[in-house]
Amino acid sequence: MTIRRTESDPPAMTYSKMRGVVTILSAFMKQRRMGLNDFIQKLATNAYACKHPEVQSILNMNPPQETELMNEHPSPPPSPSQQINLGPSSNPTAKPSDFNFLKVIGKGSFGKVLLARHRSDDKFYAVKVLQEEGDTEEERGEAHHTTDKLYFVLDYINGGELFYHLQRERCFLEPRARFYAAEIASALGYLHSLNIVYRDLKPENILLDSQGHIVLTDFGLCKENIESNGTTSTFCGTPEYLAPEVLHKQPYDRTVDWWCLGAVLYETLYGLPPFYSRNTAEMYDNILNKPLQLKPNISNAARHLLEGLLQKDRTKRLGCTDDFTEIKNHMFFSPINWDDLNAKKITPPFNPNVTGPNDLRHFDPEFTDEPVPNSIGCSPDSALVTASIKEAAEAFLGFSYAPSTDSYL
Secondary structure (H helix, E strand, O other), X not given: OOEEOOOOOOOOOOOOOOOOOHHHHHHHHXXXXXXXXXXXXXXHOOHHHHOOHHHHHHHOOOHHHHHHXXXXXXXXXXXXOOOOOOOOOOOOOOOHHHEEEEEEEEEEOOEEEEEEEEOOOOOEXXXXXXXXXXXXXXXXXXXXXXXXXXXXXXXXXXXXXXXXXXHHHOOOOHHHHHHHHHHHHHHHHHHHHOXXXXXXXXXXXXXXXOOOOEEEOOOOOOEOOOOOOOOEOOOEEOHHHOOHHHHOOOOEOOHHHHHHHHHHHHHHHHOOOOXXXXXXXXXXXXXXXXXXXXXOOOOHHHHHHHHHHOOOOHHHOOOOOOOHHHHHOOHHHOOOOHHHXXXXXXXXXXXXXOOOOOXXXXXXXXXXXXXXXXXXXXXXXXXXXXXXXXXXXXXXXXXXXXXXXXXXX
């Protein structure tokens, strides 16, 4: 369950554990609020402005529309049912009918995640299909249309969720937990270097690739533009992993991610989050007030790291002074060569041993046994967005021209 609300909001919504592609929606919303769409449209309809070299360089971000934008009488913006170009990682001509949809590999309140194979190159992708119902009026009131489905095409990762493997094995031995914690910490450190706070680290959002390396997914709750001393205050996250300062509705900073790293490391070593209770109110009280309890079956280095990461006072938490540098220099990670880790030269302690893209052994049969809906990939009034998990960070840096996205959000 993931929550994002304030005191005046309705009760928390429940999301599925397969919400990885919500990052694209979040980034789209951010750009819309910044007025990028209106700005580009004004440039595109001003013949004089279009001739300015710097304006041309902006408009050239979307080569398929470059010729039209340079005409004296430019064509109107594409309709919402036309394809959306999100930059160099996307295919502006892709459409749902280009794919064969093979299996359901996840589902939730937003829609379904399906294994799909591209018809032309036989490559496999994970496609999130969001359902849209009814007519949606654009904010500007200039158009009225119906969008049936929205498709997101991402890298297909089939080593399984960390959550799935934890469920099967209950907990991991310390070397395996250390490897995962190191790769997760490296990913968080990279996001922080881009002034992005992740805010929703949990085993459901951590995937293993076919070799057993960590892939961080679901950037839907990321917060951008948080400098090293910056804070934010949105109440969001997942109950079991909320930091005390978030529960207190106080401003919080990057160290919220290090709390979550501590919670995930604790869970990999002990089988449950550190302050877990079936009663959510009791769990919140535990997070705020209960001292951290560590059983004696872990090393002193692991104990010291957990105590530093799960420090209730964020100003004393490990990472509060020098961020990721403090984490990687901790004695718990002394066996880790960070250069080798980042280069994926360290052999993962667990190999998913998948035989190929069709090997779905690490997906819950609850999903894979479900039939693929006949309507998937057949709607003529659908929008398709392509992106790469490996390029997820770039999604926050800007988009080329696109139609209004209010109807998709």
